[in-house]
Amino acid sequence: MVESTAPFDQIRGLRGLWALATRLDSPGEARPVPIRTLLDMLGLGLEQTMSMLGRERPDWPTFLAWIEATVGAPDPARLARYTAWYDGAEPPAEERARQAAVMAVPPVFDADDLARWDRDGVVVLREAITRDEAAAIADHLWSILAADPGDPSTWYGPRTNGIMIQHFQHPAMEVPRRSERMAKGFAELYGHADLIVSTDRLSFNPPIGSGFTFPGPHLHWDGNLTPPIAFETQAILYLTDTAADQGALQVVPGFHHRLADGWIASLNGADPRTVDLSAEAVTVPAGAGDLVIWRHEIPHGASANRSDRPRLAQYVNHYPMHWPDQRRWL
Structure with missing residues (x-):
């Protein structure tokens, strides 16, 4: 012991x-x-x-x-x-002061960003962290993989979790988790700063070919689809410039409106998770240090990387503290 x-x-x-x-x-x-x-x-x-x-x-x-x-x-x-x-007590004074400070930061989204968010349920927070800060996380990821950015033969080592890299703690990875700009972005979308930051993993999505087949994750939902679906976000931070064909995030934009309009009921009991929505998916390119945020009602997933460069990313989200959803899972 x-x-x-x-x-x-x-x-x-x-x-x-x-x-x-x-x-x-x-x-x-x-x-x-x-x-x-x-x-x-x-x-x-x-x-x-x-x-x-x-x-x-x-x-x-x-x-x-x-x-x-x-x-x-x-x-x-x-x-x-x-x-x-x-x-069930009031937040401590230090926490109330932290939230007030976040809300006092100037907005990070403009009117076009917020209109896109309302329409599509997806928005890109540009320069959530600096390019140098993103590069430091990318260097850490390359080190974990024992791979060389200039040698594609090193990009396909054995892994047990597909494109997910199960590493969670490193000083470079803490930078986006403590980013004031990122905290403000989520506060704008939620309308308040009473949020906690996630401790999530990294991702490495190499080009298909050389015996490598894209393993997913394909379009899916991570949460319970039983109505009512509480508003929450998910997000991915690109560590390098990521083109649309470079294994970028893919989403079905605007799907939260269809869910609100009774899409699940229209299936007449069919499992919504088995419906093929891939023809409606679009990829979301963005730059190094940009954060792609989406509503968690939006079907989402990675995409096959058809470029000649891997996609490197870290998952970072802010969300309200909550108890587990114990309702029937749909």
């Missing part, structure tokens, strides 16, 4: 998460565990945490020691905010 002195024992929901994933104890709470919000507060990736818990089934002290070794002690301000939210 590994002893841990990390200040994690009293974090709301953490022991419940450990108990649920390892089955080594009773969760001890009647309410569901807000897994994603909890892990994003701690700076842990969902996939890395659930994989560790499922694979190793650590005892409680070992799990706490792993968290400390992976991300260090929790940020006091983030923890205080999460605890207040979990307990």
Whole structure:
């Protein structure tokens, strides 16, 4: 058994998460565990945490020691905010001041951007981070892959998660997560700054050919389609200039309007996730450091890379803290 002195024992929901994933104890709470919000507060990736818990089934002290070794002690301000939210209390004064500061930042979207958002459910935040900051993340990704940007023969090493690269912590990756411009962009779309930033992974989508076939993900939804569908966003940060044929994000623009107009009911019980919408998909090119944001009701996915350069990206999102959706999954 590994002893841990990390200040994690009293974090709301953490022991419940450990108990649920390892089955080594009773969760001890009647309410569901807000897994994603909890892990994003701690700076842990969902996939890395659930994989560790499922694979190793650590005892409680070992799990706490792993968290400390992976991300260090929790940020006091983030923890205080999460605890207040979990307990149904008012946000701490420091958090209220942070939100007010975000709202006071000048707008980052113009009228055309917002009109496009309303129409298509997709918008590009230009220069969410600088090109140099994006290049630093790209360099880190190349290092993870042990690949050479100038040697295509090194781009196709063995991977177990398709184009997803399951790495979550690095100083360069923290830059967009702490970007004031990015925080303001999401606050404009939500109408408030009471949002938490995600701790998500990287992506590497090389050109098809040389024995490599695009593995997806193809068009899909990540959330529950049972009405009413709460408004939420998803987003991808391009780390290099990304052309339309370079494995760029693809979406079916404006689909949130069709969902609101009863598209699912029109299927007469058919599974909406089996409907082929690929003929309506468009790709979204953008530059290095640009962030593509879309409503999560929009069917989306990666696209086959038909260029001669890989697509490099990091997933970064801001969203309201919330409890798991326990309704029937559709």
